[in-house]
Amino acid sequence: MPERPFLMDQWYVCARKAELTRAPLARRICGVPLVFFRREDGSAVALDERCPHRKYPLSKGQLIGDDIECPYHGIRFGADGGCTLIPAQAEIPRGFGTRAFPLVEKSALVFVWMGDPALADAALVPDFFENDSPDWKPMSDYLRIEANWQLVVDNLLDLTHLTFVHKTTLASSGIQENPLIVAVEGDSVRARREMHNVEPAPIFRTMREFKGNIDRFQNITFCLPSHVHIKVEATPAGVNDDPDRAHHVVLNHLTPETERSTHYFWSITRRIRIDDDEISERLHRLNKMAFDEDVDVLRRQQEMVDMDASPLVNLAADKAVNEARRIIRRKFADEAARA
Ligand code: FES
Ligand SMILES: [Fe+2]
Known part of the structure; x- marks a missing residue:
């Protein structure tokens, strides 16, 4: 904490x-x-x-x-x-x-500034255009998570948990074997994982028919204070010029409710077969199923963290987590210096 x-x-x-x-x-x-x-x-x-x-x-x-x-x-x-x-x-x-x-209202969302109103610059509101662009079809929902907001950010920046927590929805081979390539750009963290020639995870089959294996890419961007944009690319294995390459994005906005609870506003928004309502319904159901699994994991994790103040351990897959936490710590220090 x-x-x-x-x-x-x-x-x-x-x-x-x-x-x-x-x-x-x-x-x-x-x-x-x-x-x-x-x-x-x-x-x-x-x-x-x-x-x-x-x-x-x-x-x-x-x-x-x-x-x-x-x-x-x-x-x-x-x-x-x-x-x-x-x-x-x-x-x-x-x-x-x-x-x-x-x-500020932007990208179908409402953003609030809880701090010094003199510093509330509307130009700093991030742009999640996939939420309200006519070229994209969003499915949105809300979850309340009984865990600290930073544990939820950690969850989204280390997707090696897909293999174990989301076996029936988001998992595929290649996640554990391929490391995250992490870069810091100002106050943002970008992380990319490339998985070649892997079987399509169930969530991809919800939207498209893949005849064989795919190349799967995760592009994760963290920006302050707790927005995580995950762009997912999936293309038949070995094909590099597929127009559906930017398959869908998952927008995650994690807003602290209290120290031990988080509002989770999420959207999964796709740019393929956007008029197909049945896909929307299936996609929403599958994604909700996966995120409900996270809710359970995070609640149990928070209960243990509350009993044990010793620090969490960082391993190789926590590289993006570490960078995001470093940026957050720096911002806490800036705010403390201004107070
Ligand atoms: S009018 Fe609000 S508490 Fe009295
Ligand atoms: Fe998850």
Whole structure:
């Protein structure tokens, strides 16, 4: 467990765009209870959901125009968090309100900035265009994982676990034998594994018919604070110019809920046979099955980590994990220096 639990000056995925409506939504991010809703013009709002009067959860309230009304004593707050009405008194005390958090909507996702609002630069929001490009077909879902967010990042950066955890969905030969080639670019980590002449894993057969073995490639990119983009290439063995080479991508956004729980927003998005709904359904089912296996592994792992403070051991397959953790540690140090 790191000394500080969360990086704060970062853009975290807090919701999918479609989740935010005129009905208030409660969700805890980095330990802070938030309420999300949309204004009448459709723009999204995030407020600390604790009513500053007696801490009643504002998510239980109703929207009156662009204000949210606390259902306990009827006090209202605007989209900037400032109090707009106190039914039992005419004067609103100066500075009375709840905190508002910057939001950006991009790539069918909503990103929230939990740290210093002066540093919230919308240009730093990463681009996951495969989520809302007409050339790609996304299947998205959400899982809540009872484990620290860094354990979930580790899980996605060391895919040697596919052989053992995801035997019926994602496993194929070649994963253990071929090392990750890892490169660090600024605050990102890129890792690639090439597997030649291996049998197609079940997930590939869901989308395409391969007559024989395939060449399979994993291209994993970690970017701050906890986004993992996995591009999967699969092509008949020995064929290098297949137009379906960029087969599908798996987008993983791991947002801390608490120190021991993580919101997992995932999409699997493909650029082949995008109009085939049956493929979408099968793909979603298979991927969900695999990720439910991770949920179980991570919960058990967190239980053991909680009982044992000794450090984790890094082996050859943890090369990308180590680089990502190094970048995260550096960012924690930067934030501590600014505090
Ligand atoms: S607790 Fe919200 S109005 Fe009193
Ligand atoms: Fe997994």
